[in-house]
Amino acid sequence: MTLNKRRICVVVTARPSYSRIKTAMLAMKEHPEIELQVVLAASSLLERYGNASRIIEKDGFDIAARVYNVLEGENLTSSARTTGVGIIELASVFERLSPHAVVTIADRFETMATAVAASYMNIPLIHIQGGEVTGNIDEKVRHAVSKLSDVHLVASENARARLIKMGEDPKMIFNTGCPSIDIARMVSECNVSGLVNGFDAKYGGVGKPVDYKSPYAVVMQHPVTTEYEKSRSQVELTLNVMESLNIPVIWFWPNVDAGSDGTSKGIRAFRERSSQNKFYFLKNMEPVDFLALLKNSMVLVGNSSVGIRECAYLGVPVVNIGSRQNGRVRGTNVIDVEHDFESLKSAILKQIAHGPYSASHLYGDGYSGQRIAEILAKVDLTINKQITY
Structure with a gap:
């Protein structure tokens, strides 16, 4: 544990989630005021879903904890149970690592475990890519995680405006763009x-x-x-x-x-x-x-x-x-x-x-990771949250 640095714990639960946060993790790793803690969970550890852990380690990240919580079945019941096991296991991980804040990514169902465990343990929760609309269960998960979150790092101005309409504090919503656009x-x-x-x-x-x-x-x-x-x-x-x-x-x-x-x-x-x-x-x-x-x-x-x-x-x-x-x-x-x-x-x-189309900057200009690291090093980390409309 490094003194006088913010311990920021990033939980990666699936292979696509890593691309959504990689450049921000690299920037956090190099930031003099941040101690990065990487936790891998759920399908990010499973061979049949690509085992993202090997790629993450190859990119130079130390893994602080691994959480094996995916239950067999690949149906609605196993999804609910996987989330429940994730809450239990991540609570133990957070207790051991004692982070100053936890980062959860996007809208996959496993992110609910990260959000609930951190919130119930009074750890400030930072949500990447809230405020978007897609339909199906991802929609419910994304907005539920947003309501549990204390800091929002969104990918577009449209998403920022939606979170404000949902009652989130505008001062805690930052349009950083999507880190995957950096790649x-x-x-x-x-x-x-x-x-x-x-x-x-x-x-x-x-x-x-x-x-x-x-x-x-x-x-x-x-x-x-x-x-x-x-x-x-x-x-x-x-x-x-x-x-x-x-x-x-x-x-x-x-x-x-x-x-x-x-x-x-x-x-x-x-x-x-x-x-x-x-x-x-x-x-x-x-x-x-x-x-x-x-x-x-x-x-x-x-x-x-x-x-x-x-x-x-x-x-x-x-x-x-x-x-x-x-x-x-x-x-x-x-x-x-x-x-x-x-x-x-x-x-x-x-x-x-x-054939190819012209490039669009709908989800960022390709420099999101550094912005995110700078925000996480300085933003007021609090769990006192009151919804206003």
Whole structure:
């Protein structure tokens, strides 16, 4: 423990959460007034979801604690139980680390455990990316975490205005932009083709490896928790569309959500019946490499927020399927479609024909991490919160 430094504990619960906070963690690690404490929990530690812990350690971060709290089932009941176990385990971790503040990221269901444990232990809670709108369970989680939080670091002015309308103190809401856009800026400034050429040896997947120097599409489709019983049929439709296009496809496995078991079964069944000559399935990539992969692609298909955020900055054409990102502010690079074969196929072909879009700064200018570190070093940390309207 370092004297006279603020102990800021960042809890990372899933592989996408790391890209949302990486540059802020790097800035905090180097800040003379901050002692960074990194806690990994939930699916960030699991091999079948990409095991983000290896990437985080490779980036030079010491792990202060690991919390294994994911229960099998990948349904609504296991999500609730996973959250409950997370509260119990994180309470013990926070008691041992004694942080001055805890940082929780975005809107995944596991973040509720971080928020409840910190709040009940009178530890100031800092929320990254509150104030946004998407629908489904993420919406409830995000706004619930916002109400438990004491400091808000939002990604857009639109999100800041929404939190003020929700009764949060304007003085404690800071529009920093999204730290993942910092990585997008780095990627936009580097030789992307040089990066992707080394991926064959670096990442092992299933199926026929893609020639990264040739045109390809990327698919990231996660289950929608309010439609989890449809997850298999929804992913099977997308698989059939991509197969009909007869183009190389890099497909990422889903997050750990209610319905991900159905999504995974749909992918495995497809692999068994298909020749897979055009499909390559991956679990995870390092954040810089992942965005370089997207920047170099023809189109991103699916329902991941990366299509709304980072792809807007990178100008990558996106086809967003279904309701998972409903309400989230998007750039001109996104076409929204429902789960319909012809509509989806037509939208993908339209985006491929269009090619790259102009860069958008909807979610930041690429310098968020340093702003966040400076705010966390100086902001008044308090747990005394009164809601006003």
